[in-house]
Amino acid sequence: MSTPLLTDAELSDALAGLTGWTRSGDTITRTVQAGSFLDGIELVRQVAEIAETMNHHPDIDIRWRKLTFALSTHDSGGLTGLDISLAREIDRLAAQSDSTG
Template sequence: MAELLTDAEVAEALTGLPQWRRDGAAIVRTVELPTFPAAITLVDRVAEIAESGNHHPDIDIRWRTLTFRCSTHFKGGITDLDVTLARAIDRLAAG
């Protein structure tokens, strides 16, 4: 079962996720893609990983700019599930 990370643990995790920031009970990253279809392709790829891990980010789509928000809602904050998903999003965004 996922446990909430302490503030210190979140800060430590974010040192390895330089494009992410904490926003209250979530970690957030914005990605800008070259085109709208490229943005939707990334959303589709993130959706596949999220579904397979049964942990889903909130995704805001604004033309070719995506904002990913990871929070473990049933825990009310940030857990290792969010850090793992953020790392996966980084890998996909870099690819």
């Protein structure tokens, strides 16, 4: 069973409460600059643990200390509450690390 898609209004409201996330079509993305390569890998590991418990996995691009997280609920064909929940967790973890962006 797929998760219900967010309306444009719901998505706009949710994005207003998130740090650095932008929408492009059916995906929201955020880029984080880690303090070091190992800090970035540790942040990815922490995000992976949460993603696994949520059974909702982001696309992650790692370029040295620059991490880009992309979220979309593929089986629903767009953005859902799962994406917003995971984005909040990524924001929380990024704030706890030495990351900025």
